[in-house]
Amino acid sequence: MKRRHLFEFEDLTWFPDVFRRGTTDFLSFVFSKTNRYAPVVPLVAEALDGKDPVRIVDLCSGGGGGIANLQRDLSALLDRKVTVTLTDKYPNLEAFEKIKQSCEGIEYETGPVDATDVPEQLDGFRTIFTAFHHFKPDMAEAILRDAVEKKVPIGVFELGNKGSKAIAKLIVTVPVGLALVTPFLRPFRMSRILFTYLLPVIPLATIWDGVVSILRVYTPDQLREITERIESTDYEWKIGTAVHDEGVGKGEVIYLIGAPVE
Structure with missing residues (x-):
């Protein structure tokens, strides 16, 4: 498989948490405001049709953006309550708790x-948003194989904007976006201000990770x-x-949905 697999700072265990949270909190804010994954809601609803209760197990949740x-759009489409469990290998408990407090059923x-x-x-429908690319092919296969062997459905969703135009747009919009929204990210931290405006480690790391x-x-x-x-x-x-x-969220979503055959 011809594929570039460079490192992302977010993946490195030694990457200081203050920088990691600066990146994931910004991305969480962006995804929560733009709702870029709205087009896949009907696909998830179709995979969940007839399931009761409806439970989402979100893997690699990051900041939960x-x-x-x-949850809101899926509950409305299915006309019943959808519960979500956030998970991660390195769980951002502060972000998870904030989402839990603001959203019933999470x-x-x-x-x-x-x-x-x-x-x-x-147990539930596993989802992975904007994180599957972090895994090399053998690990990606292991994630899907685990769902197959345990006979649970899984959905993988990634933004599909690729190429030099997407990279150029990211290089321009990320520093501008961070400059505009950082003072409004919660919880407020002086370290976030310091490493965004005075020593721009967070913007540089976010740009690098985005390009990769x-x-x-x-x-x-x-x-x-x-x-x-x-094989199955x-x-x-x-x-x-x-x-x-x-608008600013215009583009494609690449999806993979797997489910046991009834």
């Missing part, structure tokens, strides 16, 4: 959750290549792209 939009795991071996008590993300997002063909290596007669995959058009 956008999950409240998903909970979180306080301990680390490995996406390649999700505990069986976390664009370069290593799996294409639909690459996702098919991974799923073809997972009672599990099916749906892979494609959905278009969103929300």
Whole structure:
């Protein structure tokens, strides 16, 4: 598989938490305000049709940005309550608690959750938003294989904007966005101000991670290549792209949805 897999600062265990949170809090804010994953809500609803109760187990949640939009839109479309459990290998408990307090039906795991071996008590429709590209092909396959072996549905969703135009746009918009919204991010921290305006570590790290993300997002063909290596007669995959058009959020969403065959 021809694919660039450069490092992202967010993935590095030694990367200071103050910088990691600065990046993830900004991205969480962006996704919560733009609702870029709205086009995949009908796809998730279709996969969940007939399931009761409806439970989402969100893997690699990061700052949890956008999950409240998903819960709201999915509940409205299905006309019943949808619960969400946020999880991560390095859980951002402060961000998770903030989301929990503002959204009824959203909970979180306080301990680390490995996406390649999700505990069986976390039963529900697994989702991964804007994080699947962090994993090399063998790890990505292991994540999908774990869902297949445990006979649970999974949905992988990534922004599909790629190429030099997307990179140029990101390089321009990220520092401007951070400069505008940083004072309004909560909880307020002087360290966030310091490392955004005076020593711009957070903008530089966010730009680097964003460019690398664009370069290593799996294409639909690459996702098919991974799923073809997972042998199963009672599990099916749906892979494609959905278009969103929300001004600054205009573009594509690449999706992969797998589910056991009834």
